[in-house]
Amino acid sequence: MKRVAILGSTGSIGTQALEVIAAHPERFCVAGLAAGRNVALLAEQAARFSPDLATSAADGPDALRRVALQTRADIVLAATDGFVAFDAVHGALERGIDVALANKELVVAAGELLLAVAHRSGARVLPVDSEHSAIFQCLIGEDPASVSSIILTASGGPFRDTPPEQIANATLAQALAHPTWRMGTKNTIDSATMMNKGLEVIEASRLFALPPEKIEVVIHRQSIAHGFVVFSDGSVKGQLCAPDMRVPIGLALAYPDRLATLQGAIDAMALLGAEPLAHELRYDFERPSRERFACLWLAYEALKRGGTAPAVLSATNELAVEAFVAGKIRFGSIPDLVALALDAVEPGEVTWKGIIAADAAARAVTRNHLASATLASAQR
DSSP: OEEEEEETTTSHHHHHHHHHHHHOTTTEEEEEEEOSSOHHHHHHHHHHHOOSEEEOGGGOTTHHHHHHHSSOOSEEEEOOSTTTTHHHHHHHHHTTOEEEEOOHHHHHHHHHHHHHHHHHHTOOEEEOSHHHHHHHHHHTTOOGGGEEEEEEEEOOGGGTTSOHHHHTTOOHHHHTOOSSOOOOHHHHHHHHHTHHHHHHHHHHHHHHTOOGGGEEEEEOTTOOEEEEEEETTSOEEEEEOOSOTHHHHHHHHHTTSOOOOOOSSOOHHHHTTOOTTOSOOOOOOBOOOTTTOHHHHHHHHHHHHOTTHHHHHHHHHHHHHHHHHTTSSOTTHHHHHHHHHHHHSOOOOSSHHHHHHHHHHHHHHHHHHHTSSHHHHHHO
């Protein structure tokens, strides 16, 4: 019986993780739950799963850390947005507790620090993002020195066929109309800008110790193939499964085991994404457009600049998405704000103090742009 603590239990990943746990009561129990402001759903979850501790944002700044460290958890699922769970995740890794990581921003801003702590304590960092889970699976048993490059796939989001000149003024409803995945608001907007894929490129660089030139991105509309590893002999290994986040969540929680989730006979064609009774199946792959998805290339630029530039990118994007969702800026202003912050904040050293300083500087610059005419000028 594995004890699981979930940080962000009322979000998309958190609720799907609880579905996985409920389907396998013989393997998992819920040690702790931490939520944000959705206390009604948290109360329902606590009543159903009887954790030792359940907290919300109202319980103070150390609520996440207490759930991670005071519940005797065997594994902590980090499923919050933003940087708020850093202290809790850092503390868990420091104590040797495995972490299933579904928080892009944490790895982007502080992945080097967190992985160093995990290396010292012996804790495992298990990726939950479907793409990083795919790469993780493809690398099992392989010599890292034989890896030539990795390829992350992207759905392309709701604007993969939209003319670039129309994307800038997209509405919130249009940006949230993801064709494939069920995600929270932040991740869905990031998918529409393809910043999610840019953050994943930085994540992959941290998790798999690869430079940016060895990480590629392709748009794959069917969202069945999630990642590929290209080896030095020209062989390519890929991981495929239905676009269902419960699959990588289940693997991370049960690792090194795989959960038995299929019932009855397996229809191989259906499992690979074919429509019922279909006799053929097609996969499409295409290169992402720089003009349509500027945020992806800004992420590559931040990774190349190094230091705390990825932290600046992540913090600025977080505020920009919040402003767009609140109706304060147009969709096309998101990459504008990120570019302005990257130019304004010099990359610093990757230390805890350096990351905090970069995050604060990026937020200050972004709030200043939001409150002034600078952004409007940049758009003209």
